[in-house]
Amino acid sequence: MTFRHFAALPAVLLLFAAPTAQAQDVTLDPTFGEITLASNFQPDPNRTTLAAGGPNQGTYTDSRSGDTCRGFFADAPDLRLQFETADFGFPLSVHVEAGADTVMLINGPDGAWHCNDDFSGLNPAINFDTPLGGQYDIWIGTYEDLAPNYPTADVLITELGPPEINFDRAFFGNDDRVIIDAATAPWNMIGFVDLSEASCTGTLVGPAMVVTSAHCIVEDGQIDTPPVEFLAGFQNGEYVARSGISGFHVAPGYIDGEQEGSDFAFIFLEERLGDQLGWMDLGLLNDAEVAAMQAGQGPEILQAGYSYDQQGVLTGNLGCPFIELGEDSTLIHECDTLQGDSGSPLFIQDGDRYRIIGVESRTDNQPDQDFDRNIAMYTDSVLRELATLPPR
Structure with a gap:
């Protein structure tokens, strides 16, 4: 329940800079597949079920706020999104629904890193108000080391905005x-x-x-x-x-x-x-x-x-x-x-x-x-x- 400057504030803890100790490799094939979506996609949200977590603990720091985000991740992306933008002006949000305490890490089309922990309860979410077109590599980690019993998590990609905080x-x-x-x-x-x-x-x-x-x-x-x-x-x-x-x-x-x-x-x-x-x-x-x-x-x-x-x-x-x-x-x-x-x-x-x-x-x-x-x-x-x- 620590408030990390100013902790877990959803509006603040969305956009993160490059990790200080990066083990994630964007050149590897995603473990749970690749999705291609164009703006105004249907059905919305798009849902993928995967296993969260991995063997590598990493710490990631926000370039704007200095907030930190920690978790255990795999080397390869869990999921890859190829996204095509349009003129609708929709945001792009990625959020997680899981029973475990999960952490999300995304490498965007411009190479910037984004991370979130505990946006809504113990579930992370990342929102892009003006999303870029291109490749988004997504990792779903766990706050604690849960190997080898990696928990199931649903990754939801939507243009309807981030989930309501409940x-x-x-x-x-x-x-x-x-x-x-x-x-x-x-x-x-x-x-x-x-x-x-x-x-x-x-x-x-x-x-x-x-x-x-x-x-x-x-x-x-x-x-x-x-x-x-x-x-x-x-x-x-x-x-x-x-x-x-x-x-x-x-x-x-x-x-x-x-x-x-x-x-x-x-x-x-x-x-x-x-x-x-x-x-x-x-x-x-x-x-x-x-x-x-x-x-x-x-x-x-x-x-x-x-x-x-x-x-x-x-x-x-x-x-x-x-x-x-x-x-x-x-x-x-x-x-x-x-x-x-x-x-x-x-x-x-x-x-x-x-x-x-x-x-x-x-x-x-x-x-x-x-x-x-x-x-x-x-x-x-x-x-x-x-x-x-x-x-x-």
Whole structure:
């Protein structure tokens, strides 16, 4: 759920430049065939079913925005499109429908590379407003290495425009988020974590300490996007307080590849914003609270973050359904969250204070279920790691 500068914004993440480490070979024959289409083609969309993914992991960078796109791809194109333009003025869109988390890479007629990840849910799409005539080589990769069980994916080529973005699966049928007054407590303790080439959400948990997600900072075991600034109570370009970063600590398990229970990090601030704004406590749920939540009898779970579909706006949930405490220090919930909400707090009111019980991590795709599954890191693992750090 990392918001990669500004992550996964569909209108931004469409046109990409040449990959930094290119393994894809446009001279090879496409694995799943070649299609020849002329503008105003029928039927529209044109659909091809293929197997997504491959053995080669690549990273691709947008020449205009600097956004990155990563995935596992084959050497040869999966599909080749020979396209003939006309004077109709139609756009050309290519999008994917798949049960797995897929990534798309296209080499266009002018040799430019284009890539997208998570345009609608976990499905990518690339749109050409004024398409060129000629050859489009298309690769459908997977975000994770799924070899040798490559998932099935449908590639749809259309002049009807990109697909509508549908968040129903991630929103459990309805979008219950509301715009939050970020200048008031406790919401002003939540802030925008600027990662230079990305962004996430973070929360004050001490005078000069913020908790967020590890995957905001680390990619493939390496520090990828270190935090540069924290803006508390950020809303529409304004903020209550801001601070530079003096350091950070990522859960060692996450760096070692253990996602479950370790997708969290602490950011240390140059300024003691917590003395000005206050901070939330990190705490656990007792058995009575868990039972009450599972029975739908509270306490209410609150959440707020910077979802990518409302850039720079703090949106939140004022009563999320609690599902269960899962294995490996996870908390399963039904807060409506998207990319950009990574690192956001799931918290409850505790007298005149607020207790964080989970740090938002990710959404797991469940194609055989009505809805996907939202997962936060339960605070037992966060507290254990915090206890190993020197006092701040």
